[in-house]
Amino acid sequence: MGVAAAWTGQATFALSSNGTLRASLVPSSGVDGASWTNEAAIARWSATPREFLASLDPDGGFAKRYLINPTVFRLLGDIDGKRILDAGCGQGYLSRLLAERGATVVGVEPAKSLFDYALERELELGQGIRYVQADLATLPDLGRFDAVIASMVLCAIPNWPPAMRACVEALVAGGLFIVTLNHPCFEGLADGCSRAGRQDRRRGRAPARGRNVAT
Numbered sequence: 001m002g003v004a005a006a007w008t009g010q011a012t013f014a015l016s017s018n019g020t021l022r023a024s025l026v027p028s029s030g031v032d033g034a035s036w037t038n039e040a041a042i043a044r045w046s047a048t049p050r051e052f053l054a055s056l057d058p059d060g061g062f063a064k065r066y067l068i069n070p071t072v073f074r075l076l077g078d079i080d081g082k083r084i085l086d087a088g089c090g091q092g093y094l095s096r097l098l099a100e101r102g103a104t105v106v107g108v109e110p111a112k113s114l115f116d117y118a119l120e121r122e123l124e125l126g127q128g129i130r131y132v133q134a135d136l137a138t139l140p141d142l143g144r145f146d147a148v149i150a151s152m153v154l155c156a157i158p159n160w161p162p163a164m165r166a167c168v169e170a171l172v173a174g175g176l177f178i179v180t181l182n183h184p185c186f187e188g189l190a191d192g193c194s195r196a197g198r199q200d201r202r203r204g205r206a207p208a209r210g211r212n213v214a215t
């Protein structure tokens, strides 16, 4: 599943013997690992064109319509009257779906073009969603929430542990924290495909179509 048109990258995940998960996600071009900071990632997301953001309405696009949204809503159960934090809300499609179902929603998004789009839709629809432009790693106190959702977000934050901590600290006791992530085996698939294409051309064959090249 692709993350967004604005992104291609390489993720590494490691589970240590004490159960700690370490993850890093580095773009495949233009930025090296050392300079891949939260600020650099946010600057990249801020360049997402408005036309692309609009194309994701109303349900976030194909993968979210069929995979993520049904799972997230099944996990949430009845959300009427619940307070929900959409952590890293992007252009806000999930915030809007949550508000439609009766939740009181706060969306946090640091990237300017995504934040501006979410706010623009709120001004148009008047659903009562509060949007806050902030990095989750330095989240201001927004109160406590019955559920926090970080959908396809922690994998996009270079320094993700403080962001994850802020999500957990924003929960009421017994609150629900929902995280969705790409499976690491799908990261770098685009690179794998282009590598396979180059190899096939060197051997004088047409690049393979539909072959599994995730090696």
Ligand SMILES: C[S@@+](CC[C@H](N)C(=O)[O-])C[C@H]1O[C@@H](n2cnc3c(N)ncnc32)[C@H](O)[C@@H]1O
Pocket (backbone or CB within 6 Å): 003, 004, 038, 041, 042, 045, 046, 060, 087, 088, 089, 090, 091, 092, 093, 094, 108, 109, 110, 111, 114, 134, 135, 136, 137, 150, 151, 152, 153, 156, 157, 163
């Ligand atoms: C793949 S998008 C997912 C957006 C949204 N949750 C969705 O499902 O459409 C990743 C999002 O994480 C946001 N993000 C990146 N760094 C962040 C940070 N430090 N704090 C909060 N959000 C961040 C990006 O700006 C982008 O909106």
